[in-house]
Amino acid sequence: MPRRKSPRKIVAPPVFKGYKPFGSSKVCDGEVELLYEEYEAIKLADYDLMPHHEACHLMGISRATFARIYESARRKIASAFVEAKTIKTVYGNVYFDENWFRCNDCENAFTIPNPRIKRICPVCRSQSIQLMNSTGSTNNK
Amino acid sequence: MKTIITANGSDVNATLDPRFGRCEFFCILDEETGETEFIENKAKLQSSAAGTTAAETVIEQGVKKVISGDFGPKAKSLLDRFGIQMVILKDEGQIIANVINSITGK
The missing domain is CATH 1.10.10 (Arc Repressor Mutant, subunit A)
Incomplete structure (x- = not known):
């Protein structure tokens, strides 16, 4: 069995899902x-x-x-x-370099430094939270 | 579990301090018993690295969560490394008692 790959740290994900060629003379597949x-x-x-x-x-x-x-x-x-x-x-x-989440209900921002912590909002206990990096936001607030 | 809330004054009627490194007081809250204790922030008058000193205080107190209005880059990376959860509240003028009520769910 090969050695497990160490995770790579990145600052933010790309702000796009992909790129497509246009005006191609042959069918792009x-x-x-x-x-x-x-x-x-x-x-x-x-x-x-x-x-x-x-x-x-x-x-x-x-x-x-x-x-x-x-x-x-x-x-x-x-x-x-x-x-x-x-x-x-x-x-x-x-x-990700910074794991900042935002609660969708009370709009407070928080980190989850330890993966064992339950993924809920620490203020209102809402389960509806989202990773702020995934929206391409650079605002750390 | 202990939580620190940054405060402008030394009682629960004080407001949340929007700064972490240069806040006036730290309110240490025990989430199980609801007891609070206020300690002065020694770092608030430092000309530089207030965030680092404040973060060291937090780490010494053995808390798991810090609630404030914002964190500087040095404090952020230090708290992150020690696995302390940071919470940034949107309403910065809240009274400490309200913050305590909302996080203890009463």
């Missing part, structure tokens, strides 16, 4: 699944222009693992470009 950690690797290395040895610390993985994820991300995007495939983002093996 098939899709490429871009993992969240691959999106994050591309973002850190090519958008934030961060050296790999710094970026790997941010994601809580070794430099070699970072390079592997980055390589895989680039190959997936290249194959999607050349073969006119759809890019779809999927969850992958990640956890």
Whole structure:
């Protein structure tokens, strides 16, 4: 049995679900699944222009693992470009830097630092809570 | 389970302090018995790193939950590392007694 993969830390998930080619001369079929950690690797290395040895610390993985994820991300995007495939983002093996939730009933924000804590609002005990990162919100309030 | 609420004064009729690091008092609430105790925030007059000092106080008290109006980046990461739940209340002018009532469910 292979060794279990360590979870990769990402700051925020991508704000889109995927990309689709348009105006393709042939019928575009098939899709490429871009993992969240691959999106994050591309973002850190090519958008934030961060050296790999710094970026790997941010994601809580070794430099070699970072390079592997980055390589895989680039190959997936290249194959999607050349073969006119759809890019779809999927969850992958990640956890978020900040786990802030918002209660849908009383609108107070809170963290759940320990997975053993019940996933309810600590103020009004509502079970209707949502992860704030999933809405693409950068507001920490 | 113990909870800390940041307060502007040293009794339950004081309002919630919207700041964590530079709040006036910490109200330590025992959620089972409903007892409260107020301690002064030593960090409030510090020129820098008030959030860190306040977070250290919270960790020393052994609480599991902190309720405030907002948290600074240093306090956030420190509390997160020690597994302390942070709650940010939307209504910042609330009286401590009301906050206690809502979280103990009375």
